[in-house]
Amino acid sequence: MQPDAASAPSTPVVEVNNLLKRFRREDGALVHAIDDVTLTVDPGDFVVLLGPSGCGKTTLLRAIAGLETPDSGQVRISGRTVYSSAERVELPPERRDISMIFQSYALWPHMTAFKNVAYPLQSRRGRKLGKDEIARRVRQALELVGVGELERQYPGQMSGGQQQRIALARALVNNDDLVLFDEPLSNVDAKVREQLRFELVSMQRELGFSALFVTHDQVEAMELAHRIAVLDRGRVVQFGTPQEIYRRPATRYVATFIGAMNEAPGRVVAVDGSGHDGTVTVETEHGRVTGRTHGARHAVGDRVAALWRPEHGALHRSEPTAPNRWPGAVKAGLFVGSHTEYVVTLAGGDVRLWSPRPDLVAVDASAWVSVDVDDVLVLPEDQSSEQPQDAPAGELATAS
Amino acid sequence: MTATLERPAPPTPAEQPRRRRRLPGPFDSVTLVIAAVLIGIVVLPLGRVLVRMFWVDGALTIDPIRRTLELPGLGGMLRDTLILVVASSVLAFVIGTTLAWLNERTNARMGLLTDALPLLPFLLPPVAGAVGWTMLLSPRAGLANSWLRDLLGLVGIDLREGPFDINSWYGLILVMAFYAVPFVFMNASAGLRNLDPALEEASRLAGASTWRTLRKVTLPATAPSLGAGFLLAIWFGIGMFSIPAIIGGPAGIDVVAVRIVELLTFTFPPQTDVAIGLSGFVVVFVGLAYWLQMRILRRGRYATLGGKGARARTLDLGRAKWPARVLVLGYVFVSTVLPVVALVLVSLNGFWTPDIRWDNLSFTAVTTAVFDDRTTLTALGNSLGLGLVGGLIGILGAAMISLYVARRRTALARGIDIAVKMPAAVSNMVIAVGILLLLAGAPLYLSGSLLILLIGYLALYLPQASIAADAAVSGVGKELPEASAVSGARPARTFGRVYLPLMVPGLVAGWALLFIRIVGDLTASAILAGTANPVVGFRILEVFTSGSFALLASLSTVLVVITATVLVVVLAYTRRMSKLGVSASVGGVK
Numbered sequence: 007m008q009p010d011a012a013s014a015p016s017t018p019v020v021e022v023n024n025l026l027k028r029f030r031r032e033d034g035a036l037v038h039a040i041d042d043v044t045l046t047v048d049p050g051d052f053v054v055l056l057g058p059s060g061c062g063k064t065t066l067l068r069a070i071a072g073l074e075t076p077d078s079g080q081v082r083i084s085g086r087t088v089y090s091s092a093e094r095v096e097l098p099p100e101r102r103d104i105s106m107i108f109q110s111y112a113l114w115p116h117m118t119a120f121k122n123v124a125y126p127l128q129s130r131r132g133r134k135l136g137k138d139e140i141a142r143r144v145r146q147a148l149e150l151v152g153v154g155e156l157e158r159q160y161p162g163q164m165s166g167g168q169q170q171r172i173a174l175a176r177a178l179v180n181n182d183d184l185v186l187f188d189e190p191l192s193n194v195d196a197k198v199r200e201q202l203r204f205e206l207v208s209m210q211r212e213l214g215f216s217a218l219f220v221t222h223d224q225v226e227a228m229e230l231a232h233r234i235a236v237l238d239r240g241r242v243v244q245f246g247t248p249q250e251i252y253r254r255p256a257t258r259y260v261a262t263f264i265g266a267m268n269e270a271p272g273r274v275v276a277v278d279g280s281g282h283d284g285t286v287t288v289e290t291e292h293g294r295v296t297g298r299t300h301g302a303r304h305a306v307g308d309r310v311a312a313l314w315r316p317e318h319g320a321l322h323r324s325e326p327t328a329p330n331r332w333p334g335a336v337k338a339g340l341f342v343g344s345h346t347e348y349v350v351t352l353a354g355g356d357v358r359l360w361s362p363r364p365d366l367v368a369v370d371a372s373a374w375v376s377v378d379v380d381d382v383l384v385l386p387e388d389q390s391s392e393q394p395q396d397a398p399a400g401e402l403a404t405a406s
Numbered sequence: 407m408t409a410t411l412e413r414p415a416p417p418t419p420a421e422q423p424r425r426r427r428r429l430p431g432p433f434d435s436v437t438l439v440i441a442a443v444l445i446g447i448v449v450l451p452l453g454r455v456l457v458r459m460f461w462v463d464g465a466l467t468i469d470p471i472r473r474t475l476e477l478p479g480l481g482g483m484l485r486d487t488l489i490l491v492v493a494s495s496v497l498a499f500v501i502g503t504t505l506a507w508l509n510e511r512t513n514a515r516m517g518l519l520t521d522a523l524p525l526l527p528f529l530l531p532p533v534a535g536a537v538g539w540t541m542l543l544s545p546r547a548g549l550a551n552s553w554l555r556d557l558l559g560l561v562g563i564d565l566r567e568g569p570f571d572i573n574s575w576y577g578l579i580l581v582m583a584f585y586a587v588p589f590v591f592m593n594a595s596a597g598l599r600n601l602d603p604a605l606e607e608a609s610r611l612a613g614a615s616t617w618r619t620l621r622k623v624t625l626p627a628t629a630p631s632l633g634a635g636f637l638l639a640i641w642f643g644i645g646m647f648s649i650p651a652i653i654g655g656p657a658g659i660d661v662v663a664v665r666i667v668e669l670l671t672f673t674f675p676p677q678t679d680v681a682i683g684l685s686g687f688v689v690v691f692v693g694l695a696y697w698l699q700m701r702i703l704r705r706g707r708y709a710t711l712g713g714k715g716a717r718a719r720t721l722d723l724g725r726a727k728w729p730a731r732v733l734v735l736g737y738v739f740v741s742t743v744l745p746v747v748a749l750v751l752v753s754l755n756g757f758w759t760p761d762i763r764w765d766n767l768s769f770t771a772v773t774t775a776v777f778d779d780r781t782t783l784t785a786l787g788n789s790l791g792l793g794l795v796g797g798l799i800g801i802l803g804a805a806m807i808s809l810y811v812a813r814r815r816t817a818l819a820r821g822i823d824i825a826v827k828m829p830a831a832v833s834n835m836v837i838a839v840g841i842l843l844l845l846a847g848a849p850l851y852l853s854g855s856l857l858i859l860l861i862g863y864l865a866l867y868l869p870q871a872s873i874a875a876d877a878a879v880s881g882v883g884k885e886l887p888e889a890s891a892v893s894g895a896r897p898a899r900t901f902g903r904v905y906l907p908l909m910v911p912g913l914v915a916g917w918a919l920l921f922i923r924i925v926g927d928l929t930a931s932a933i934l935a936g937t938a939n940p941v942v943g944f945r946i947l948e949v950f951t952s953g954s955f956a957l958l959a960s961l962s963t964v965l966v967v968i969t970a971t972v973l974v975v976v977l978a979y980t981r982r983m984s985k986l987g988v989s990a991s992v993g994g995v996k
Contacts, residue, residue, distance in 0.1 A: 071888075071892055072892075073888050073891070099891040099892050100891045100892070100894045100896055100897075101894075102892075103894070104892065105892065105893070106889070106892040108885045108888070108889055112883075112885035112886050112888065112889035113889075114886055114889075114903075114904055114908075115908070116907045116908060125890070125893050126893035126894055129890070129894040129895035129896075129899060131896070176889075176893070180893075180894070186892075
């Protein structure tokens with residue numbers, strides 16, 4: 007990561023402060039598309055906005071680009087205020103000096119690849135580049151994304167992957183500090199998508215631009231991001247590295263949205279110690295479950311949920327000695343190649359666990375399940391994630 | 407950093423003036439002015455008609471209404487109008503829906519042939535069709551009647567006239583229906599195309615027969631489209647002037663639209679009061695049709711399209727496939743080709759007689775009638791000029807408004823959109839009368855000028871321009887201009903480099919439609935033109951009144967040739983452009 011000469015090393019590329027955008031649906035319900043979002047993207051950062059459809063991630067991206075007008079809040083790009091409700095500032099998109107890749111690529115069908123890529127170079131205000139200079143930089147950008155031979159072709163004559171690369175070249179040609187991506191990989195097939203993802207990461211690391219990338223695909227988010235912002239109904243519910251998001255989800259919503267998760271609701275019956283190493287024991291329908299508090303405060307009697315991932319569970323033929331152990335019966339063993347997923351029926355219902363050994367326990371046989379105390383998360387029973395995204399808040403609060 | 411691309415110079419603080427929020431830029435301001443003018447030339451005349459109905463010479467009065475009600479034969483005229491409009495709309499509805507169903511849902515479809523041909527009457531001037539049908543089915547001299555008599559003679563039936571008479575109820579209803587069919591066909595086709603095929607498939611799987619599925623699922627689910635088509639046919643019928651004038655007049659069938667023109671143009675002194683009173687009837691009738699349709703449609707819930715591009719599996723008609731195709735092509739031949747053939751034959755023959763001298767056809771008559779006649783030549787020049795200029799102004803103005811409406815989704819934008827499309831719901835006749843009242847006399851004295859005609863045409867055909875411009879704008883989509891803005895282009899540059907090139911085919915197509923409408927117009931021409939500012943439509947009426955049918959055929963032929971030429975050239979151009987991924991259609995014909 008290389009700080010730009012013009013901006014001090016500490017100046018974030020994007021600062022979003024208390025941004026708010028609401029709109030009224032046709033049935034009269036008020037929807038918070040962006041609900042008091044505060045977010046920072048540092049120079050060279052690759053930030054992914056992750057969430058299910060309708061969570062407001064695209065609206066947030068478009069508000070940063072200037073394509074949507076928020077209701078209130080502030081957006082600064084490279085230290086420059088581009089939107090502020092308090093100062094009554096709103097710069098149009100063409101004055102924000104950013105680049106964007108659209109979901110549909112948005113290549114102009116009446117222009118060749120060359121003209122498409124040259125367009126941003128010719129359009130920026132206050133700058134006049136020579137013809138040769140433009141040609142040189144367009145070719146450079148096309149070479150960079152590996153489609154130098156396509157410059158005379160029209161978008162209609164290209165494959166989806168090729169169009170995607172032209173769109174990328176067009177976004178990179180100005181070498182802006184910030185490039186916005188609106189689910190750009192959702193329209194290409196799986197193989198091309200993986201390849202483009204890999205190239206995108208190496209290009210971003212090499213060129214050093216900051217990226218803000220919208221997707222609903224958690225695998226894509228994990229692979230691309232330095233940091234992931236998980237969105238739920240217009241709010242950022244967690245902002246952290248992929249590892250943090252996966253290992254220490256802040257809420258049940260994040261925990262269950264990213265990867266597979268076993269959940270057991272219950273009440274706290276014992277709290278032992280505090281700080282990072284403290285443990286908390288929960289009475290669930292499976293039996294008692296003990297996990298780490300990770301600094302969170304719990305009191306005896308609190309309604310919480312104990313959660314652990316299938317890869318952390320272990321299956322035994324006879325009773326193990328671990329503190330978290332429960333008897334049950336194997337309901338199914340699903341061989342998926344790299345591992346076998348066992349579905350085990352415990353007292354409180356089914357749990358899933360992954361084992362590399364396909365023949366550990368026969369189906370219908372009784373078995374014991376255990377999980378390490380370090381691998382159990384205890385989270386407050388927050389608003390459930392199973393509700394539809396745009397359900398009124400009142401219904402959500404009562405759901406449990 | 408091993409970047410291979412240079413960074414742009416950072417913007418200097420001096421070039422970051424802060425923009426106040428939501429202030430219309432110069433581009434929007436110009437658009438709003440244009441919108442105000444275009445809406446004004448429709449709304450002001452309409453208002454003028456309504457005011458004039460109750461306010462004469464500075465005093466509140468019901469005199470115009472009283473004098474209208476005292477009009478001899480008013481009841482008969484209203485009854486005739488109602489019968490004509492309803493009967494022809496019902497006939498058009500049956501024909502249009504059948505054609506659309508055969509084309510969209512069965513294997514009788516023959517690509518472009520059945521997609522586009524039923525729409526042709528939409529593009530041909532109705533006056534040419536009316537004259538053509540007179541040439542074909544006039545009881546004595548009608549060409550088709552004469553051919554039929556020859557045929558009947560072979561089987562021993564000798565007739566001196568007939569067997570058909572175009573100047574009759576059935577003749578008038580038939581020709582009116584032919585010209586109303588495209589409105590139904592267009593809407594029904596769109597409705598059937600957008601209907602989720604799964605709805606029909608589910609019905610079939612539930613055990614319903616083809617016929618039952620059609621009756622219980624397809625037709626009810628497409629009711630809004632079918633209803634809209636029927637309503638358009640009704641509106642078209644109420645405002646239609648040229649066909650009832652030419653076919654209904656000699657049969658003694660008296661309709662409101664024709665009477666209004668007679669009172670204003672062919673009566674001396676013009677009976678403006680009564681014409682306005684009759685216009686009031688038209689407004690009420692149009693509103694009633696709209697209200698009825700809304701009431702009927704509000705009762706049900708209607709399914710619209712599911713997945714896009716999913717063309718329904720078509721129904722195999724089996725042995726009925728070719729008869730169905732023959733039916734469709736036969737309809738096109740009878741409704742469109744035959745009258746044009748009659749026009750061309752009569753004008754090449756030189757005079758109207760059933761005995762066509764096939765070896766002696768020549769352009770002499772056409773040349774004498776059209777190009778050696780000073781008045782006709784002037785009228786032709788005026789019409790072409792007005793079509794060119796009016797089409798250009800109309801489509802460009804409509805394009806700017808469409809762009810504004812598409813970009814700003816405010817209440818003002820929606821209001822402008824509705825106002826621009828409103829004349830479609832008001833009879834052309836009433837707007838033309840209003841423009842005459844407003845502009846012909848003091849203080850502007852535009853009577854007899856080309857300007858009053860230009861304003862009239864613009865007001866009348868604004869909705870069609872607006873619909874064509876909407877199609878052109880929506881074809882560009884949202885993300886292409888957004889990508890331009892993010893690339894750093896100002897709105898004017900985005901307009902010039904992205905919107906305009908992508909919209910040009912659509913705008914050219916829209917211009918062509920306006921040109922065809924203006925050149926073939928009879929409504930505004932009959933009311934607003936005169937000997938000082940003749941246009942083709944006015945000249946046709948003059949010639950018709952004087953009874954010279956060969957000349958009438960020649961004029962109509964020239965009109966058809968001009969229309970067809972513009973249509974073919976523009977369609978060839980838009981089809982070529984569609985290879986670049988930019989598509990356009992002239993009134994639904996691609």
